[in-house]
Amino acid sequence: MDVLKRVPVREQDPQVRAKNFEEVCYGYNEEEAVAEAERCLNCKNALCMQGCPVSINIPAFIQEVKNRNFEAAYQIISESSALPAVCGRVCPQESQCEGKCIRGFKGDPVSIGKLERFVADWARENGIKPKKAEKMNGHKVAVIGSGPAGLTCAGDLAKLGYEVTIFEALHAAGGVLVYGIPEFRLPKDKVVAAEVENVKALGVKIETNVVIGKSITIDELIEEEGFEAVFIGSGAGLPKFMGIPGEQANGVFSANEYLTRNNLMKAFQEGYETPISRGNKVVVVGGGNVAMDAARTALRLGAETHIVYRRSEAELPARVEEVHHAKEEGVIFDLLQNPTEILVDENGWVKGIKIIKMELGEPDASGRRRPVEVPGSEYEIECDTVIMSLGTSPNPLISSTTEGLDVNKWQCIVAEEATGATSKEGVYAGGDAVTGAATVILAMGAGKAAATGIHEFLLNK
Secondary structure: OOOOOOOOOEEOOHHHHOOOOOOOEEEOOHHHHHHHHOOOOOOOOOHHHHOOOOOOOHHHHHHHHHOOOHHHHHHHHHHHOOOHHHHHHHOOHHHOOHHHOHHHHOOOOOOHHHHHHHHHHHHHHOOOOOOOOOOOOOOEEEEEOOOHHHHHHHHHHHHOOOEEEEEOOOOOOOOHHHHOOOOOOOOHHHHHHHHHHHHHHOOOEEEOOOOEOOOEOHHHHHHOOOOOEEEEOOOOOEEOOOOOOOOOOEOEEEHHHHHHHHHOOOOOOOOOOOOOOOOOEEEEEOOOHHHHHHHHHHHHOOOEEEEEEOOOHHHOOOOHHHHHHHHHHOOEEEEOEEEEEEEEOOOOEEEEEEEEEEEEEEEOOOOOEEEEEOOOOOEEEEOOEEEEOOOEEOOOHHHHOOOOOOEOOOOOEOOOOOOOEOOOOOEEEOOHHHHOOOOHHHHHHHHHHHHHHHHHHHHOO
16 A cells, blocks of 8 residues: 555445435544554654644554554543544544644655544444543532533543532533534534543533523632532534625524534434424535535435635645535535625525625735625525525623633623632533534543643642
8 A cells, every 4th residue: 555645545435415414434443544544654753743732642542543452542542632523523633633643744644543543443443442530539510511622621620539520501401512513524413422421431421401601600609519619511503694685584594503403403304393494595604614514414405506705725723634525515606705795585585695805915813804895796696595604703691791811892701721720719611601512522622631730629629
């Protein structure tokens, strides 16, 4: 085999998968995983680890894959990551571990993400669980939210012997993993539910349908329930809109609502009565991973689907893999274009969208070239559904019901990056509740940092 080229990964045919919700990528089988692992140079100063927000010992686990010792590989990953089967599927490896891989300087980097996925899937299929703490330390910690940040923080604390309870507002654990990311990228029962069970196997309790700030406050958790520290990993579930005319029309959705109806509430699945707009022509506004998810979902529900984005393809914030998959499936990209108005019929329903063409000017604060309107270039396209995918911010419920908790102008909780400590003693925060919408793995990194911060705080208390 050519060591400069990665072992290709098998995928569902685009024409077939565009009509179903089954997982797109099949991952590696045992022989493919071992062959790919053999490409790893086992660097002494492993740059790939520097690119991993949760610092997995990547060369060590890959060596175990090479030796076909998959259980050992899983335990190495589990020391650092509570959600390997998730990360192997949705992490932006190309800009993290694989982006720093030495192999990638002269050829393809090692497919670290696909190897992680293989190991995690093998462990699940063979009933292998992460190792629990040998003894409890007698301290209680509350975690708010069961998304990637909360699960990671809870898992790390449980391994240190803490009694951890996660409080989740929704009826199912997993946070954005269950409501935000579609089934065809991240299977819910097979992968997410199994990863949640692994966290519970460490001794973590999960209470669903508990809305912190309504059901109970943070102060009550500490003063009445006896929790000595609290981690807030409540995510960013409040959608943003453009503020253009017609945004209140029937048939306009935030990507958050649209995806929640489909993913968590199973609108795509027979036997569920969850209503969802199965439009004939759907326009998704935005260019991130969530926009790709919404567009690919609308396509699978039977619509002609367009992505309208105000910059060019080079500036698309979505992962290259997601853009590639969307194009293969038939999503139409209308780039360097921006909506100015949503057109509404006499009954209050969307009938079209008014768009202006853009051109790129000088770079702005984000380092990307700023889009500038082209005068007189407006035109209209017919559509019956518009999905706004413009990012999200944290729900202000927790911050408004917790005295002494500082937030910034975007309602994000102010927390130290290294420890997760907030302005309120004993209260820590991380993930999208602090940064606004970001990636699963960055939220996990924040959960990990906060677990260390909480541990140090309670040791010195």
